[in-house]
Amino acid sequence: MDDKLLPFLYGVGAVVSIAWLHKAVYGPKDPIPAVIGSHGLISSFTAAYHFLHHPMEVVQQGYDQYRDGVFRVPRLFRWDYIVTGPKRIAEVGSASDDVLSFYQGAADSIQGKYTVGQEILDNPYHQLTVRTSLTRNLGRRFPEVRDEIVCSFDEVLSLQGEDWKMVPVLPSIMQIVARTSNRLFVGLPLCRNMEYLVLNIQNTIEVVQRAQRLALFPNFLKPLAAPFIVTREKRLRQMLKFVGPIIEERIAKEDELGADYPDKPNDVISWLLELAKGPGRIPPPIAARILSINMAAIHTSSMALTHALFDLTTYPEYVQPMREEAERVIKEEGWTKAALNSMHKIDSFVRESQRLRGNGPVTMLRKVIHPDGFKFSDGVVIPFGSFLTVSANPVHYDPTIYERADVFDGFRFSKLREEMALESDERVFNRQVVSTGIDHLVFGHGKHACPGRFFAATELKAMLAHVLLTYDVKAEVEGVRPPDYTTGMIAMPNPQAGIWIRKRR
Structure with missing residues (x-):
């Protein structure tokens, strides 16, 4: 046409x-x-x-x-x-x-029929993979997550000496999150392949933007408009170039050696193949689900961490207390997923940032x-x-x-947790980043609360702790937080804004 x-x-x-x-x-x-x-x-x-x-x-x-x-x-x-x-x-x-x-x-x-495909909508078993296999393996694979955080920050920021550098936050964080997430999803070396990362970042942006365009059409016109707007087939072909041969090799090994063959990779591809049945057990539908998992992971974590960095540089009084907490916990427990649970101030700071910034109305x-x-x-x-x-x-x-709902109080929830702990209040754990409630809806609430929030929380806290221990940061304009950007029903951090950053002395 x-x-x-x-x-x-x-x-x-x-x-x-x-x-x-x-x-x-x-x-x-x-x-x-x-x-x-x-x-x-x-x-x-x-x-x-x-x-x-x-x-x-x-x-x-x-x-x-x-x-x-x-x-x-x-x-x-x-x-x-x-x-x-x-x-x-x-x-x-x-x-x-x-x-x-x-x-x-x-x-x-997300106008999913057109942006991700009807087959994924009809059988969303990849969400079960995220809720079960991914969440269960976070502790076991955290050393790899930590390694990728260190490497990706170092390479993406590319800081020289002790000089301050203006860094565009959202584009940089999207690269870092994509790399770190894919260390879990597909492992080395693919998680560091720039072409593969760009594909997943572009797909994430396109799904959000093009879904909004499609929503401007009545339902009967969407099939006519979609070919001009969506890029799903193109992105799937590109994804198959990277993961298609890997998926074929895994299927062949399972057919020959059984589902639990020696040295079987512990990643999203293996977890998806455990649930894939019949005609869905071929590369294209598996690759499409890897694209979808990437879209959710990159969008959610990139927005949240960018918001948190803008808040950190706008309210620098929180830097030293959180830095001291991270130093103390790591000295006592090391860099482990369990150690992140002891970083109450960092957890609170992220939760408060989410409360005030959120994802939309x-x-x-x-x-x-x-x-x-x-x-x-x-x-x-x-x-x-x-x-x-x-x-x-x-x-x-x-x-x-x-209380003072429109004021950023980075330790709002850690103070509540301390008070509840003194009173032996069992609700103490309802004030963590991963906790949902009728008063904190960033991850939804109820039985369909975001299944990836445990991975997102682990990633966010580990990255923020790494920033605090490794870098000095300050706002582009002292005391001024970049205004958020709203597009349709989605609120997001300013994609053009930056912060000053340098390696700590």
Whole structure:
């Protein structure tokens, strides 16, 4: 098809969105209140456009107006329902999968049918690999993680002597995270292959960006628009160049020597092959899942660590206490995964950074798939086919939940843990980075909380401790934190901003 067709499809999508809004406004009335400004045809279209560009403000407005309730906001082709209040958040987190679908919600958020492929959506067993095999092997393989952190920081930052260097944070951290993650995923030497790393970083960026573009089209136009927008097939072909021969060799060895053959690599490829069945036990579907695992790992950890470094340089008073903690713990316990659990201040700093920065205004996207809809305990019903989310950013900034909620307090959670420990409060472990709750939703909450959060937390704390012990850092402009960047429903650290860094004397 001609490339000129894409603007035409956008135009058709705009017409369809206006028609949909007209039907939604003048059709059957929904008992769930709409956020202010979306009750008439023109105001509905304006509100949908405003929400597209200012989601943080709109969700905060709804949160303030409908506290402990449910409100709805107009998207281009549907209403989204947003939940507030601890009781409702808990109900969403524990809802049955045959009523609220986590997987269909996740597929919508990244337009997964087009960006990652229907086969992965229909059988997401790679998430089980992350939840079980990857998490279980973190301690055993931590020495390799530590080794890759040291090597990747040294090579990516490429510092000379004791001179200060301005480093673009997000691009640098994405390289470091990609290398470190792939030391676990595929091992040496592939984890240091620059072409392989660039492929995974580019794929991560493209999936996020191109999913947002596809979301601008009504569903019936997406199959026509997708070939112009997504790069899935191209990226899969590139990935197969790197991992296809490795996968074929592993399959051949298992067929010849059995599943537990001597010196079998302990990595993601082996873990995926343990679960792959029938026609899925060939290189293309395995390679596609390695791409997907990389996408999740690189995106989540890179954003979180970049935020943490911006906070570290904006609030330098936290450097020395955390540095002393890291020195003490490593002297006593060495560089181990277990030692990271003793770094309470570093853990708290990362958790507080996540609280204030987060990933966006909402989280826990679910699709209502039961014909009778989803019914809250107080009788409120979300209709079948709707998408439901939980307010996240407003919860993290709620002064009734957190004292001085809008103030960065790096040791907020370590102080809470100390107080709870003195009182023998069993909730002491609910204030760690990996802990989810109705008041801390960065990793979601409930039975579908992020399965990779244990790996992410290990990686983040180990990297931050390494930075503290190895480098001096300072803000590009003293006392000024680079403004965050919001694109659609995603909040992220400023991709152009940098910090000054040098090796410690």
